[in-house]
Amino acid sequence: MSAFTSTVTSPVEYACIHPSASCLIKRAMDILGALLGLSLLVLILLPVAIAIKLDSAGPVFYSQVRYGLQGRPFRIWKFRSMVSNAEALRTLVANEAQGHIFKNQNDPRITRTGRWLRRTSLDEFPQFWNVLKGDMSLVGTRPPTADEVANYAPHHWRRLDVKPGLTGQWQVNGRSCVTDFEAIVQLDLDYQSRWSPLYDLHLILKTVQVILKRSGAY
Template identity: 60%
Template sequence: MTSQPKEVVPVTSLNETAIVPVPARLSVLEAVGFKQTCQELIQANPHLKQIIIDFHQTTFMDSSGLGALVSNFKTAKEKQVLFILRNVNPPVMAVLNLTGLDQVLPIESLGILPQKQQHDPQDAQVFSSRKVEQLPTTHPSVASWMKRLLDIVGAVIGLVITGILLVPIAVAIQIDDPGPIFFSQTRCGWMGKRFEIWKFRSMCVDAEAKKSQVQNQVQGAFFKNESDPRVTRVGRFLRRTSLDELPQFWNVLQGDMSLVGTRPPTPDEVERYEVPEWQRLDVKPGMTGEWQVNGRSKVRSFEDVIRLDLQYQKNWSLLYDFKLIVKTIAILFHKNSGAV
């Protein structure tokens, strides 16, 4: 990753309390400085008891801002320093609510935000719709209704194909290795929101328990092994032809994924991210993308994953999505295409 210039964050210290104001926008440049400021405060002051993060002027926070916030919270918790959010504005609160961090991070004041328990269902529904409107546009693709329409149409077509192939695939899985037909795994989507990704099961039923016994052949914050012993015989065919990923059309229809986007990471991968690497979560993850058409089985480092994901964000357009879909179809049955 290219080093980012640090933004200076002013700090007010009162006895054993430090107040850190957050700038109006908390994106990658500001987030790097914000994280470094909090880390230095915690490490340099052994008498520090609490850090108050003042959001009174903040109206925009993207994935990098979330990454800095989570990292600082973890460091403070390790050092037994209270980490409190103050004056959280509705746009920031909407992001925290989307990711579930409003249930994790201590929030001193919700300002004009109403308390959930004090509402009737109708009021709660109105407030929920407002929160959706306040979510940040972290990337043009997020706000594109044409991209969403393409996703819906593609997902419906894909689910029809999935329904046709469901029976023979299910029978093959059961004959080869009896157990569940589908496999679900928690992944992180837009802004780090967690969701369950679906695939046809290509591994043995206790694959997750055996993961620690398999060598990781790539570098950085993701896992891959070309000759993974947990993959079944039918599973290898499903992966080679990408048929195992057909159920992900359901994730696309639900809106957690897109037909084209970035590679959907697991939570343990995200926990290892540095602040700039959170930028890859500024767009929705996709069933295909730059990593897919550029030889996904040959990707050997996390740096390559980040490079390809940021390349997609930089080049994105509806026409670019169409080109990546066409390229994906062209290499779908290529013997060296590999699996995600």
């Protein structure tokens, strides 16, 4: 699937873009948050990179094509938390989620360092670069993969009426413990209906609390 060269063909006609996508206040928050996050990334980059390399062979960073606003493809960046050939081994791991997502609480492909990175959400820090570029926002929907959107029903496409986010309704309401795709979709749509810059700030602060408690991540 040559997903990265063009947008995904959605069965939904976009009559308008969600107001959050053109809000200057939200974009200003994204830029400020991204600059802060990238500053922290510089501080943690060397020790995290050393931990990843000592734990398993392979690159420090992991990248993958994801889909954002109105199905536009972009390349997401993370610290690598799995073995380097994780995609090839995926068929050997049972999917414990329902619907168009893949989750396994004890996924053997996750390295020891990777499990710690996920629990602390440090693996997500390179995505501040995606936020600065405008591919993502600090708050939004979870960015889907190519195999997910290939099986979308019409109502699933409404998730992509907003930019994907580093955090969102899903992340502050259970994170990885939410294993039903339809529940995630409903959380994303609920975010769209409740959205405001102030609500984004509320979700950011709540995300910090969730990360500090290390709840719901694996």
